[in-house]
Amino acid sequence: MSRRCELTGKGVQTGNLVSHSNRKTRTRFLPNLVNVTLVSDALARAVRLRISAAALRSVEHRGGLDAFLAKAREEELSQNARELKREIAKKRDEAAAAA
Template identity: 75%
Template sequence: MSRRCELTGKSVLVGHLVSHSNRKTKTRFLPNLLKVTLLSDALGQSVRLRISANALRSVEHRGGLDAFLLKSSEADLSQKAKELRRKIRKAGESAAA
């Protein structure tokens, strides 16, 4: 399993820890990933995702999982999130018709 947020695409960054004497030690900066269960209103079911804490705040700010997925670009989403987005769009279209 890769260390990558399924909604925002945040992943591992590489850099240096710099000491007072200016020695540089290579390090990896890992994203703060959480396994969360979010409720989809359009589908009426819960979805388990591995997302960053920052993405969880963004989901709450935008008004839920459905609104977040519909507003986000497809390039950042994982394959699982893309399929979920398609299902939400399809459910929204069938409800509107």
């Protein structure tokens, strides 16, 4: 399992730890990934994702998983999230056609 957010694409970054004497040591900065279960209103089911804490706040701010995925770019999403986005769009289109 890679250390990458499934919704935002945020991953591992590298950099230097700099001491008081200005010595530089290479290090890795890991994203704050959490396993969460989010509910999709359109699909009426729960979805398990591994996302960053910042992405979780963004999902809440945009009004849920469905709204977040509707605005998200395909390149940033994982394969699992892309399939989920297509399912949600398909359900919304079916609901709009039925109405």
